[in-house]
Amino acid sequence: QVEVWLNHVLDSMRATVRDEMTEAVMAYEEKPREQWLFDYPAQVALSCTQIWWTTEVGIAFARVEEGYENAMKEYHKKQVTQLNTLVTMLLGQLSKGDRQKIMTICTIDVHARDVVAKMIAQKVDNAQAFIWLSQLRHRWSDEERHCFANICDAQFLYSYEYLGNTPRLVITPLTDRCYITLTQSLHLTMSGAPAGPAGTGKTETTKDLGRALGIMVYVFNCSEQMDYKSCGNIYKGLSQTGAWGCFDEFNRISVEVLSVVAVQVKSVQDAIREKKKSFNFLGEDINLVPSVGIFITMNPGYAGRTELPENLKALFRPCAMVVPDFELICEIMLVAEGFIEARALARKFITLYQLCKELLSKQDHYDWGLRAIKSVLVVAGSLKRGDPERPEDQVLMRSLRDFNIPKIVTDDVPVFMGLIGDLFPALDVPRKRDLNFESFVRQAVLDLRLQAEDNFVLKVVQLEELLTVRHSVFVVGNAGTGKSQVMRSLNKTYQIMKRRPVWTDLNPKAVTNDELFGIINPATREWKDGK
Structure with missing residues (x-):
């Protein structure tokens, strides 16, 4: 039977991860860490690094108590050396998987180093x-x-869910506080509810805590269309697998559904509290895996959001999230991308974005938040690897300029260029041009019987550059400025390059949301696909 076989697969997956970890923990001290890393899968290597960090700090504390005062400082020196070794490795040639693995360990290591430094500064003994x-x-x-x-x-058993080679969040003091609140609420068999404005990392922190505990986290985007049955089905699944569910923008669900949901969540929590093996949920007896966690995130004060009913509020521990420390995040991500002078560059980067937010005109499509910062950093990393000889400030300046110029309106360009000129004085780096691609673009533009002006070709190239780092791109401008023609030209270029693009026109006024994205039929619970 399929379900028996699938359960065996799950069990052997957990057993394998646990087995690898047993082996890796034992083998850690046998060879240098940078060689040991490559012997094990990323998740195992990362967890064992964290296990050994705890152990080594414990040893250092023990030595401090024996009267050896500099034990912690010596361990800190060792950490710095280990981190520098990793950064040097990132500059070399690595396969995609290995690069991701070392970047992740780097991110966690930086935090480990900072914690030890903080304990030394506060003379913790x-x-x-x-x-x-x-x-x-x-x-x-x-x-x-x-x-x-x-x-x-609170103590949690690691769940040994194989999560693969996933990136991890930069841990800031805010993340630490959020971890404490969420883990305490699980410890008291409550659920956690991070709330705060967009881009503060509510969902990501929950996902990251799950990764740290080896638990699968499923994120559900809540919408007005969710009724109590679809919520109930999700809870039913989570309880039987012991995974975590993170319900994003939970307060979009309508109030009458929420009060039923409260009863459902309460029955799950009560069953965990009473340490039951199985419990009755919506009239069915189902098994319960106690590691299950239910988290909700909320955006206060958005249009179309409701207040949570009182009986639901009582089940969740709120956790307020504020805007995180961008400079720290930026610095650590630059380190992970292989930049040596990360601290100075991060300061310039964040200063530029602060000034842009204050000095440029307020356009609907401007975004100087965390997500925008992250995407520029990824571009900077790939530029750095593509041209390792170039000085780092030039690489960062080029990615900041070429990634932001396309979206800045004409009136703001001189201001933006002025800001970049002030922060990176006397640097004039040429654009990175792909002349081969540009010749294809010119050919495509002429095939469409248009004028291949330099500015027009530049716009097509910029659109192509943005599409490589973004899932979706908005082309904005007044009527008659050639928005559709830029897209058509790129489409034609792809055809010439034999990339087989697909072009579909949709008029949003002629299609309803449900027709476009699909809808669930309330009577039969059948899903009808969208266009």
Whole structure:
């Protein structure tokens, strides 16, 4: 039977991850870390790095208590050396998977280094200090051959879900605080509810905590169309697999559905509290895996959002999220992309975005937030690897300029160029041009019987550059400025290059949302696909 076989697959997946971890923890000290990394899958290597970090800090504390004062400082030096080794590796030639793996370990290592530095600065001398207890600490228990994660007074068993080679978040003081709130709410069998404006990392922090505990996290975007049955089905699935569900923008669901949802969530929480193996949910007996967690995120004060009913509020612990420390995030991401002078460059980067926000005109399509910062950093990383000899400030300046110029309106261009000139004085880096591609564009433009002006060709090239880093692109401008023709030219260029583009015209006024995206039939629960 399929379901029996699938359950066996799940069990053997967990057993394999656990087995690899047992082996990796033991082998950690046998060879230099940068060689050890390549012997194990990314998830295993990362977890074991974290286990050993906890162990080594523990050893350092023990030595401090024995009267050896500099133990922590020496460990800090060791960490810095290890981190520099990783950054040097990032500059070399690596396969895509290995690069991702080392970037992730780098990100976590930077945080580990900062925690130790903070403890040295505050002269912490025993392992019971809150600054240390409030960290997510992984430990390996030899008797039980299990990995546990401890934070404050809560302890979680690692779930050994194979998550693959996934990137991890930069851990800021805000992330730390959010971790404490979410883990405490799980510890008290409540659910967590991070709330705050867009781009503060509500969903990402929840996903990241799940990754740290080896748990699968499913994110559901809530909409007005969710009724109590579809919510109930999701909870039913989560309870039986022990995965976490993160319900994004939960307060979009209509109030009458929410009060039923409250009853459903409560029945799941009660079952966990009573340590039941199975419980009755919506009239069916289902199995319960106690690691299940339900999280909701909310955007306060948006249009079309409702207040949560009281019986639902009582089940969730709120956690307020504020705008994180962009400079820290930017610095660590630059380190992970292989930049050496990350701190100075991060400061320039964030200053530029602050000034843009304040000095440029207010356009609907401008975004100087976290997501925009992240996409520029990815571009900068690929430019750096493509041209490793070029000085770093030139690489960053080029990516900031060439990535932002396309979206800036004509009146703002001189201001923006002025800001870049002030922050990166006396740097004039030429655009990175692909002359081969440009000749194809010119040919396509002429085939469409248009004039191949330099400005027009530039716009087509910019559209192509944006499409490589973005899933979707808006082309904005007044009527008659050639928006459709730019897209047609790029489409034609792709045809000439034998890339087989597909072009579909849709008029949003002629299609309803449900026709476009699909809808669930409330009576039969059947899904009808969109266009």
